[in-house]
Amino acid sequence: MEEQRIAKTHKLVVNNRKTSTVTGVLDVLSFDLNEILLETEQGMLMVKGTDLHVNRLSVEKGEVDLSGNIDSVAYSSINQAGRQSESFLSRLFK
Numbered sequence: 187m188e189e190q191r192i193a194k195t196h197k198l199v200v201n202n203r204k205t206s207t208v209t210g211v212l213d214v215l216s217f218d219l220n221e222i223l224l225e226t227e228q229g230m231l232m233v234k235g236t237d238l239h240v241n242r243l244s245v246e247k248g249e250v251d252l253s254g255n256i257d258s259v260a261y262s263s264i265n266q267a268g269r270q271s272e273s274f275l276s277r278l279f280k
Contacts, residue, residue, distance in 0.1 A: 194210055194227045194248075195209060195210055195227070195240035196208075196209060196210030196226050196227040196228045197209045197210065198259065198260065200256060201210075203235075203255065203256045203257075204231065204253065204254070204255065204256070205251070205252065205253045206251070206252040206253075206256060206259075207249070207250070207251050208224060208226065208231065208249070208250045208251075208252070209247075209249050210226050210228065210248055211224050211225070211226050211245075211246060211248045211249060211250045212225045212226060212248065213225040214240065214243060215230075216225065217238065217240055217253075218238070219236065219237055219238055219239075220234065220235065220236060220238065221233070221234050221235075221238070222238055222240065222252060225251060227248075227260065228261065229261045229262055229263055230261065230262045230263070231258045231260075231261055232258075232259070232261075232262070233252060233256060233258070233259050234256075234257050234258045234259075234260075235254050235255045235256040235257040235258070236254060236255045236257070237254040237255055238252060238253070238254035238256070239249075239252065239253050239254055240252060241253050241270070247266065
C-alpha cells in the first residue's frame with residue numbers, strides 16, 4: 187500500500203517585493219543573484235529577481251528569509267524534483 191504524504195504548513199509572505207519569508211521549506215536546491223529554487227511542502231518554488239539573497243535558513247524549522255528585488259514567484263509539481271538532476275543538454279534534446 188502506498189503511503190500518502192500529509193501536507194504540512196507552508197506559507198509564503200512577500201513584503202513590498204523586497205523581502206520574503208517562506209515556511210514549510212524542505213531544501214534549498216540552488217540560489218544565485220537572479221534565482222532561488224526551494225523544495226517546499228507544496229512543491230517546488232522558484233523565486234526570480236535581481237540581487238537575491240538568502241538571509242536566514244533554518245533547516246530544522248523549515249524557514250527561509252529572502253531579500254532582493256523579487257520579480258516573480260512560481261510553483262511547480264513536487265514530482266519534478268527528480269528532473270533537476272538531469273543535465274541541461276538531456277532536457278534540451280528530449
